Amino acid sequence: MLVIENLVKIFEGEKARRSRQDGGDGESRKTKEIRAVDDVSFEVKEREMFTLLGPSGCGKTTTLRSIAGLERPDSGEIRVSDRVLFSMGKGRKVHMPTNQRQLGMVFQSYAIWxxxxVFDNVAFPLQVVPRKSRASKEVIRERVMAILETMELTEMATRQATKLSGGQQQRLALARAMVTEPELILLDEPLSNLDAKLRESLRFELKRFQRELGITSVYVTHDQVEALALSSRIAVMKDGKIMQVGRPRDIYEKPANQFVAEFIGTSNFISGTASNREGEFLLVDTDAGQLRVTVETSLPVGAPIILAVRPEGISMSAEAPTGTEPNEWSGEVITRSFLGDSVDHIVRVGEHELRVRAPSAVSIAPGTAVALRVDPANLSVIPG
Ligand SMILES: Nc1ncnc2c1ncn2[C@@H]1O[C@H](COP(=O)(O)OP(=O)(O)OP(=O)(O)O)[C@@H](O)[C@H]1O
Ligand SMILES: [Mg+2]
Structure with missing residues (x-):
């Protein structure tokens, strides 16, 4: 439904004036241009959550802003269903203004009014449509309250938008972008201001919401765990180019090149199968024992999944494991490396070698037996 073809966006470099004293001609010269988006093509299918993933500066935001109409690309084409939003150098010249593109957007710097x-922020997009097609006051109220509930903002409906925390403002921006149920929604790191726990739960909410409303979305993040957990498909970007497009499992299991492998590989991954639920937890059987995970999605028993945990999401101590706590492993330190503000340890747990990041005061010698613990909230589920 969204088609991007051969998109190129070049930013001119800084202007550097060559002075006459230095033998220059006094004219201003442009330094090297930046190819922020360099011949990017991809297609997003109806109802997909398509993610642009890559390190800082690789061109994710510029691609998204081009779709939104906030940047004017140098060449290429952007189409949504049968509408041409932008075209240059393909025999036609189109640059549709942002407000005619009918897209929902949440950007890195979430702009709330x-x-x-809070209520009026969300209701506003519904109130500004022409009277003929505008919903009744009651319907608007219903829709706004429903979405505020999803975003856990019901109690704050009458509060001034500025009197919200950063995370609450981010959820407000999400609610406002979704309330008109646009056919395509663009999300640029919409969860970046949330704490780990809230991010985890909102991730699943977002996915459920997107599925229920049948919204197609393009999601931007530099967080590979988030991308793996959330996306239908991922495009991994580097220096304005797409390195690989694929389903999360393909990207993880069959990286197309070393860049993708290394970019995806900075977390610990443990494969397993879904077991029963226990209250708010899902139990997951892995070859490193049974683990508890906090997820709201229900997975059939036996469904293959991959759990991801960041090096800093595991805590470590040089005591013997209690043997009674959930999500506890015993292991042995293999190597450690000092990183200034932290110390990375490679710890062997059964067949696995896990990377564990400890505060700089905690440095445990190779050969030491250790106990590792993982908070269920730090385990992300990547469905098979
Ligand atoms: N307005 C601009 N003028 C000049 N260069 C720009 C401009 N906007 C972005 N760039 C450059 O284009 C490249 C891509 O930037 P972009 O913002 O798309 O990266 P990103 O992948 O979103 O990174 P991040 O994860 O840090 O948000 C970078 O090298 C950036 O410095
Ligand atoms: Mg960006």
Whole structure:
């Protein structure tokens, strides 16, 4: 439904004036241009959560802003269903203004309207449509309250938007982008201001919400665990180019090149199968024992999954494991490396070698037996 073809966006470099004293001609010269988006093509299917993933500066935001109409690319084409949003160098010249593109957007710097209450922020996009097609007051109220509930903002409906925390403002921006149920929604790191726990739960909410409403979305993140957990498909970007497009499992199991392998590989991955639920937890059988995970999605028993945990998401101590706590492993330190503000340890747990990041005061010698613990909230589920 969204088609991007051979998109190129070049930013001119800084202007550097060569002075006459230095033998220059006094004219201003442009330094090296930046090919922020360098011949990018991809297609997003209806109802997909398509993610652009890559390190800082690789061109994710520029690609998204081009789709939104906030950047004017140098060449290429952007189409949504049968509408041409942008075309240059393909025999036609189209640059549709942002407000005609009918897209929902949440950007890195979430812009909420500070002079409005929370309710009015969300209701506004529904209120500005022409009278003929506008919903009734009651319907608008219903839709706004439903979405505020999903975003856990019901109690704050009458509060001034500026009197929210960063995370609450981010959820407000999400609610506002989704309330009109646009056919395509663009999300640029919409969860970046949330703490780990809230991010985890909102991730699943977002996915459920997107599925229920049948919204197609393009999601931008530099966080590979988030991308793996959330996406239908991922495009891994580097220096303005797409390195690989594939389903999360393909990207993880069959990286197309070393860059993709290394970029995806900075977390610990443990494969297993879904077992029963225990209250708020899902139990997962792995070859490193049974683990508890906090997820709201229900997975059939036996479904293959991959659990991801970041090096800093595991805590470590040189005591013997209690043997009674959940999510506890015993292991042995193999190597360690000092990183200044932290110390990375490679710890062998059965067949696995896990990377564990400890505060700089904690440095445990190779050969030492250790106990590792993982908070269920730090385990992300990547469905098979
Ligand atoms: N307005 C601009 N003028 C000049 N260069 C720009 C401009 N906007 C972005 N760039 C450059 O284009 C490249 C891509 O930037 P972009 O913002 O798309 O990266 P990103 O992948 O979103 O990174 P991040 O994860 O840090 O948000 C970078 O090298 C950036 O410095
Ligand atoms: Mg960006």
């Amino acid at each position: 500070p002079h409005m209450k």
